[in-house]
Amino acid sequence: MRKGRTLKAVIPGGSSAPVLPASIMMECTMDYDSIAKAGSMLGSGAVIVMDDTRCMVDSLLRLSYFYMHESCGQCTPCREGTGWMHRVIERIANGQGRPEDIDLLNSVADxxxxxTICALGDAAAMPVRAMIKHFRDEFIHLIEHKTRKVAATA
Ligand code: SF4
Incomplete structure (x- = not known):
């Protein structure tokens, strides 16, 4: 980690792999079985490490934009759902979220x-579900207080 910062979360296998909070990640070894047991996957092996200054709503906003952009539009759940999820996350990130948006995101992801025809649909849905599962408090905080629940940067 950068000096003075603590580990917050890790996406262990590329952007589609469910995020794991530090408390779970630090109990794992970096092998397929351990990460799978913790509820994620090693996937492409592209590891994303986030410290305590990182807003998880902003992280999900970035991921959701990627999947919306990558959707080829061939099947309806992915074509419509990726854009819908991105717009809802953007609304929350902009301080205009509604309490029911969190359940709405889970519902769209479900x-x-x-x-969908190819794996991109699953890849778009999994990060949303995992971010809400592990960092629901950050989404609620941003909706209720219009501010981000993150550590201050030095
Ligand atoms: S799931 Fe695959 S095939 Fe379907 S719209 Fe998304 S990218 Fe296209």
Whole structure:
């Protein structure tokens, strides 16, 4: 980690792999079984490490933009769902989120996962579900207080 910062979360296998909070990640070894047991996957092996200054809503905003952009539009759940998720996350990130947006995101992700022609649909849905599962408090905080729940940068 950078000096003075603590580990917050790790995405262990590329952008589609479910994020793991530090408390879980530090109990794992970097092998397929351990990461799978913790609820994620090693996937492409592209490891993303985030410290305590990183806003998880902003992280998900970036990921959701990528999947919206990459959707080829061939099947409806992915074509419509990736854009819908991105717009809802953007609304939350801009301080205009509604309490029901969190459940709405989970619902849209549920309706994408397992219902698309290729794996991009699942790849778009999994980060959303995992971010909300592990960092729901940050989404709620931003909706309720219009400010980010992160450590101050030095
Ligand atoms: S799931 Fe695959 S095939 Fe379907 S719209 Fe998305 S990118 Fe295209």
């Amino acid at each position: 309706n994408i996962q397992g219902r």
